[in-house]
Amino acid sequence: MMRIYIEEVGSLNNLFTRKTLDNGINLYTCSTDKFKTITICAFIHQNLEKDTATKTALLPFVLKRGSCGFPSSRLINRHLEELYGADFGGDIIKKGERQIIQFFIEMVNPRHAGAEDKILDEGLKLFKDVVLNPVTEGSGFREVYVEQEKDVLRRNIESLFNDKFNYAIERCFQEMCKDEPFSIYKYGSVSDLPEIDGENLYGYYKTVMSSSPMDIFVLGEVDEEQICEKFNRLFSFERQEKKISTSIVIKDVERERFVEEKQDVNQGKLSMGFRTGTRYGDEDFYALMVFNSILGGGPHSKLFQNVREKESLAYYAFSRLEKNKGLMLVSCGIDFNKLGKTIDIIKKQIKDIKEGRISDYEFESSRKSLINSYREAADSPPMIISLYLDGIINGVEESIEEIIAKIQRVTKEDVVRVAGKVTLDTVYFLNKK
Amino acid sequence: MDLIGENLFYRKFDNGLKAYVLPKKNYNKVYAVYSTRYGSIDSEFVVPGTGERLKVPEGIAHFLEHKMFEMSYGNVFDKFAELGTSSNAYTNYTNTTYLFSTTTAFEESMRLLLEFVETPYFTEESVEKEKGIITQELRMYEDDPEWQVLLNLLKALYHRHPVRDDIGGTVESIQKIDVDTLYKCYNTFYHPSNMVIFVAGAVEPEKVFDLIMEHEKNKDLAPQDEIMRIYPEEPDTICKPKIDVKLSVSQPIFLMGFKDADVGYDGVELLKKEITVSLLLEVIFGRSSVVYERLYEEGLIDDRFGFSYEGQKDYGFCTIGGETRDPVKLREELIKSISEVKEKGLSREDFERVKKKYLGDFIQGLNSLDFIANSFISYYHKNINIFDYPRFLKQITFEEVSRRLYDFFDFNRMASSTVYPKE
Numbered sequence: 001m002m003r004i005y006i007e008e009v010g011s012l013n014n015l016f017t018r019k020t021l022d023n024g025i026n027l028y029t030c031s032t033d034k035f036k037t038i039t040i041c042a043f044i045h046q047n048l049e050k051d052t053a054t055k056t057a058l059l060p061f062v063l064k065r066g067s068c069g070f071p072s073s074r075l076i077n078r079h080l081e082e083l084y085g086a087d088f089g090g091d092i093i094k095k096g097e098r099q100i101i102q103f104f105i106e107m108v109n110p111r112h113a114g115a116e117d118k119i120l121d122e123g124l125k126l127f128k129d130v131v132l133n134p135v136t137e138g139s140g141f142r143e144v145y146v147e148q149e150k151d152v153l154r155r156n157i158e159s160l161f162n163d164k165f166n167y168a169i170e171r172c173f174q175e176m177c178k179d180e181p182f183s184i185y186k187y188g189s190v191s192d193l194p195e196i197d198g199e200n201l202y203g204y205y206k207t208v209m210s211s212s213p214m215d216i217f218v219l220g221e222v223d224e225e226q227i228c229e230k231f232n233r234l235f236s237f238e239r240q241e242k243k244i245s246t247s248i249v250i251k252d253v254e255r256e257r258f259v260e261e262k263q264d265v266n267q268g269k270l271s272m273g274f275r276t277g278t279r280y281g282d283e284d285f286y287a288l289m290v291f292n293s294i295l296g297g298g299p300h301s302k303l304f305q306n307v308r309e310k311e312s313l314a315y316y317a318f319s320r321l322e323k324n325k326g327l328m329l330v331s332c333g334i335d336f337n338k339l340g341k342t343i344d345i346i347k348k349q350i351k352d353i354k355e356g357r358i359s360d361y362e363f364e365s366s367r368k369s370l371i372n373s374y375r376e377a378a379d380s381p382p383m384i385i386s387l388y389l390d391g392i393i394n395g396v397e398e399s400i401e402e403i404i405a406k407i408q409r410v411t412k413e414d415v416v417r418v419a420g421k422v423t424l425d426t427v428y429f430l431n432k433k
Numbered sequence: 434m435d436l437i438g439e440n441l442f443y444r445k446f447d448n449g450l451k452a453y454v455l456p457k458k459n460y461n462k463v464y465a466v467y468s469t470r471y472g473s474i475d476s477e478f479v480v481p482g483t484g485e486r487l488k489v490p491e492g493i494a495h496f497l498e499h500k501m502f503e504m505s506y507g508n509v510f511d512k513f514a515e516l517g518t519s520s521n522a523y524t525n526y527t528n529t530t531y532l533f534s535t536t537t538a539f540e541e542s543m544r545l546l547l548e549f550v551e552t553p554y555f556t557e558e559s560v561e562k563e564k565g566i567i568t569q570e571l572r573m574y575e576d577d578p579e580w581q582v583l584l585n586l587l588k589a590l591y592h593r594h595p596v597r598d599d600i601g602g603t604v605e606s607i608q609k610i611d612v613d614t615l616y617k618c619y620n621t622f623y624h625p626s627n628m629v630i631f632v633a634g635a636v637e638p639e640k641v642f643d644l645i646m647e648h649e650k651n652k653d654l655a656p657q658d659e660i661m662r663i664y665p666e667e668p669d670t671i672c673k674p675k676i677d678v679k680l681s682v683s684q685p686i687f688l689m690g691f692k693d694a695d696v697g698y699d700g701v702e703l704l705k706k707e708i709t710v711s712l713l714l715e716v717i718f719g720r721s722s723v724v725y726e727r728l729y730e731e732g733l734i735d736d737r738f739g740f741s742y743e744g745q746k747d748y749g750f751c752t753i754g755g756e757t758r759d760p761v762k763l764r765e766e767l768i769k770s771i772s773e774v775k776e777k778g779l780s781r782e783d784f785e786r787v788k789k790k791y792l793g794d795f796i797q798g799l800n801s802l803d804f805i806a807n808s809f810i811s812y813y814h815k816n817i818n819i820f821d822y823p824r825f826l827k828q829i830t831f832e833e834v835s836r837r838l839y840d841f842f843d844f845n846r847m848a849s850s851t852v853y854p855k856e
Contacts, residue, residue: 084793368517
């Protein structure tokens, strides 16, 4: 009865041309008129380490406070508004045991705003100025900016507590990876903040800019040759790039742990952290993706069908992968007194997959849902770039078409094999007081 | 001059159903929605054909949305999953919207969407089971301080209008929901004449219309008169100046709002008002404003500070706020800033610049089919065509925005809501 709807995948317009700038920065360009905007993203890679995480986390926020050409956030934003509301930002992303500083600017293709072409050049100038020419005083960043951003970062770290959904997920990983870099929060730690000042942060910034691997992506209707020349000119500073580690801490589970925390809450939040023994770049990776989808990747999944639909225990119940580190997380919000029952049902679902109890419906729906989401990703500039970034980090070069072909080749036997390597490490429960 | 490069196709069917298609040829995805003008505020109405005036339990529109996925053969989610299509739905104050997105099986998915939204199937057993699931959904929101701070602000601004009630109702109110009432709500609000379809993506408009036509022609539905919706009389005044609560948070969350007294109309006039108030808020509190800069540097706000205007035919309000170490001080400062702007007036240069930003933001939004479809629907239910937005944005004058400054920010119609940390 099952019909396969996968037709030939047409051109996805998502292949980047890679060039290396004179100082070693990688530039990935893709010219397409599919989107109404031109997106530029820069990623600066760091190993995720206790000593540097908080400093790294401060950098994009301090830089956004002002550059030589636009010495305050207000002036930066005024200029962005003049450029038809160009979207500009800087933030931190954590992928596996890497901490990455991200800057992006997304500008309307001037053609659609009835505007002159200068939007692109003006946007690039601002982008460069904020990333490379910060406001300084003496031999450091402007002190008042650093102090204010330290305070904002502190509040930002502390406010994870307000978001119980993500809090319960983050806490589970923290407990599970206690002695591994992965336990470090992407914004670092409040306790590191007092030691940071304008001067030592500026010194650190100089080191990061000159030695960290940097990837820049350009996606939109642009002339690839011209854009490359422009970046070569704008980003022409001395660099001596250091290699950063591409390995990751792999640990076996010794014994299953249970961690409970009590707060004044109305719903219990259950997180279960697993080690999968498989990560992006491994032969078995796409089998693991199918496994995860069968377990908790949507309404077709065992968790949705059993925890939610059959037992009415939860409104949400899902699993997801951290593909760079090879972890899997199961999460759901439940009544406080249903903890034991819920854990039993979740464990039963995993056991069923390990023993090959996977229906054709579950298997086919999972593969199709993954393929659908990869194809959808090709319609979104940030998703396209994020997928390529994952490839760069893990040393994998493959197009969305190739990914889809690999998912299509996964069999039930592959899923059972990969499931055999999945081990529960830590159960975390946010309980009421 | 074609600024946006989009074409919208339209067809009205004999039974009153309307469909719109926006082709996006080079996209992989198709995003389709089927929406009814029925939201949480429609809590009292006259059941068509019977004259019965009915007040329903809070949260029933949302409950009905959940139950629509149930069919005699099981759950329709499963059918979508078999197609590799992802499906979902949402209920807000004014509408209930069912949607799917697919890259491979548009026609099958579209037929499935039409079929399940047009087929109510409720049993006592499944209604009881859903109460467990929705209770957990409501509990989740009880622990969401951002949602709670907004709900309390609406309770402070409104005396009686159902916008002051949670969209999902309460754990108590949903216990009162039964099969019979669900059918009454369905039969009142899910008539084709109260509904709309919007499809965006890699499709040909004529083929979409033909498919819908083929499906609808077999349904012999009697026409329905306009639905009588009953809203309580709501005064212009606020209900309470402030509501404060304590929750498990790290620092206070503050939100203040102004109740819009200029209501009672929709369509182009509402669109113009919405743009005007939004520009006004952006000029005063936006990232390029001196107010934002000052409050940020004083450590009273951070970049999670935000503001928005929500305008519907029968109500409207704005919200301004975010996390803060000192909600009392922030409230004072925001009031002071508004008073200062009222004294000094707006700057024409700021206005022109912010207008450019709004045009650009709109065009950027057109990259995303989800954004296009969901905006189209939310404006459609206010009798506004979202694609008119750039045209009317350009027409808004500095004088209109300046005038609105004095009418809108009436301190007698201001209320605030704060979530404080426990202990």
